[in-house]
Structure formats: C-alpha cells, structure tokens
Amino acid sequence: MALQEKAIILDDNGIRRALTRIAHEIIEKNKGVDNVVLIGIRRRGVPLAERLAGKIREIEGREVPIGVLDITLYRDDLTTITHQPVIHKTEIPFAVDNKIIVLVDDVLFTGRTVRAALDAIIDLGRPRAIQLAVLVDRGHRELPIRADYVGKNVPTSRKEIVSVYLAELDKQDKAVIEVDTA
C-alpha cells in the first residue's frame, strides 16, 4: 500500500487548539472533573488522553486518572480476518464503577472500535457514564454511535484514509487525508 497525502485536516497548532477546546468542554459538561477518568484506546488514543489530562491539569489544577484500553479481544471481525492481531495490555489502574469515563481515540469512522471499547469497559465494571472524545470524525458510521467531543468534523470518501500522526509515536503532529495510489 502506497499512501499519498491529499489534504491536511489539522496541523500541529490545529491539534493543540482542538485538544484545548475539548479539555474545556469536558470540564464544562461534567461541571468539573470529579469522578472523571480518561481512557485512551490503543494506540493513538493513548497520547491524546495524556495530552488532554495535561490540559485539564493546567485549567483546573486537578489530576485525572488515565487508563489504556486494548480492544483486540472485543473486535467483531476476528473471524473474518486471516491473521490474529497482536494483543497488548489493557492498563486501567482504577475501578471504573461510578466513574464518568471519557473514551479517547484519534479517528471516529465506522464506530466499530467504539462498540468494542464499550463492551470492554462494561466487562470491567459499571461506570456512571461513558463519553467519547475524538480528534477527527470522518463520518460513515455503521453503528448508532456519536462522539461527545470532536476536534474536527471532516467529510470524506470511503476510499480515503484518515491518518493521525502524533509526536509521541510518529515524530510529528498532523491529521491528514491520504489516498492509496498502489
């Protein structure tokens, strides 16, 4: 697969501003951050959750706990793909019962990852609420799922690929639309 960049959705400043706004929205919607926890979906949801926690610390002066969720075991396509994806650890070092969980991911597309994440969290306990924060919502939902916090809504074609690059993993910050030229 050869990917060619077609358009930039968010550059580094765009990502920073979007996360700042989402942090404010999380605080506003939940009237503070009592009982709020952030859970990043592997992989790129994890650095995004860490950055949101940093912003919330700057704004509210409070630490919100961060968890890491690997949804592989809950995927609905395990019987149709030929090779099993490698499973990584889920690390949620707190009880989820009665917490307000903000799930964090980079791109919201079909909604299937979020469906898997919801099932995975509910197997860990009974949270008071689960909210969803994404950096990019590109449409084409296949399930009745929507985000509570969106960095940017972008209309896309199904054939296009939306990729988020983050400095923690990819040495740079940007969200782009790519096309497969192969």
Place this chain on the structure above:
Amino acid sequence: MGLNRKDLLGMQDLTAEEIQLILETAEPMKDIIRRQIKKVPTLRGKVVINLFYEPSTRTRTSFELAGKYMSADTINISTSTSSVVKGETLQDTAKTLEVMGADVVVIRHSAAGAPHILSKHLSASVINAGDGFHEHPTQALLDMFTIKEKKGRIAGLKVAIVGDILHSRVARSNIWGLARMGAEVRVIGPATLVPPEIEKLGVTIYTSVEEGVRDADVIMVLRIQLERQQKGLFPTIREYARLYGITAERVSLARPDVMIMHPGPMNRGVEIAPEVADSMQSVINEQVTNGVAVRMALLYLLAGGGNPHETVG
C-alpha cells in the same frame, strides 16, 4: 503477525519468535483472570474439546477454564465414559468430534505421537496436552512464562531440572523450549532416570544434586512416579528422597533469588520437602494461574483469527 500454524504439537518445532509471541500474548490474558468479570467474547461460537485418554485434573481444568474465559464452548471427554471403551479408534473418535463442529481438539494420550497422527486427519487445530513420555508443550510454555515474569528474561539463566528425566514429557518440552530461548539447562537425576545421549539436546548432566543446583536461577522439580520404583529404577522412595529430594539445605546452594517450580501434583517429602514447596521462593501456585493464561493465549492464536491455515497466500 500471528502464529502461522494449525496445531501445537510440541516445543521441538517452535521457533524463538513463536515462543516469544505466545508468552507476550499470555500477559494481557493473565489480567483477564484477575478481573471480576473473567470473560472476553473473543472465541464466541468456537468449540474446544478436551479429549483426555489419561487422568488429569490440572491440565484439563486449565484448558476448560481458558476456553470459557475466552467465551468458547468447552466440552470434556474422558475416555472411561466414552465410546473408546467400545473399541472406537482414536482417529474415528476425533473425526466424530470434528464433524460435530470442534474447532480445537486438546488431546492427552499415553502414546507418544498420538496428537501428531490426529493433526494429519483433522482440519481442526490440535493441541498436545501431553503424549506419553514425549512432550507436554503447554506445561513448558507456562513454565517459561513464569520464569520470564519473575526474572524478566530466560536467556542466560541457569535452570536445573531435577528428577525422573527419562519418563518426563515436562522435562523434554522444557529442555527444547528453554534451550531455544537461550537458557543454560542442567538435568539432575540418578543415571537410571536420565536418558542416554540427552546431552545432545544441549543440556549438562549432573548425578549430584549439590553440584547441579549450585548457583541455579531456577530449580524445576519433577514428580517422581512411585510406580517407577517397582521397575527397579531406584531402590526405595526414602533413598530417592535422601539423594535427590529438594530440601531447604540444597536450595541454599542455589542463588539467593532462586525460583522453585513443580508441575504438580507433588509428592511432598519425596521429590520436594514441604517447607520448600511452601517457601517464598516457590512459584508453584503461580504456575497454575499462568497455565490458564498461556492456554488462553494459545486458543486465541490457534483459533482466534478466521482460519489462517485454510487460506491461501
């Protein structure tokens, strides 16, 4: 990358990369066992059949729980209550199970090579849960997982395996696996219970426990089967215990942070002193928990993703 094979028949033909993948996959599985809701939906709709031609509590229960934690339907067949007593062949029994829908057949059999024969006739995955004196790969994998978990590595560790090496499939599988992962393996036992030419597998033979356990990082104690005495392989249980039993005194010759392992079931006071089995250095209970995690990983890797072995390319 996945485990690109249909069956797990032995440690002998596993590569270091495959062993690594299985051990790494078992880590997140262990977290699931510790949860309140010990279930993930991954193997929903898959059928795992435990076909045990020899008695077993630990291994059979471990596979059964591993399957259930992964949401597979697990069925146990013990041969004393099955058509086997009516004279059905192994192959016919297994084929019957497969056409009923089995995705994985876990087999324990007293004949070495029985799982290998099955694997040729079944499109279902076959897991060897112990075949004769040959191999017991899932025990070796759980032992290696336990070592890696406690010591952080396997390569370079001195692992002493003590007891009836000759009749031990646990020893054989561990020797293959540990050697492949770069451990220094020693076997200790009376000459009658150490197979000739075993040094060709890359192990060092000791007939003295004191010498064999010196500076060891891991002491793996094997169950001594009491019926071996009747065959004259050692004079008395008491003499075996005196010469080869792992006592606190002998443990003190190993490294201070030595791990004591035993695949169970133990003969306390024979191959292992009770105070050693219950000591801080003993990881015997941990091994049992890890067995479930490793078997969950294997079920996922063999039965989790579509049917890789049936797909071309």
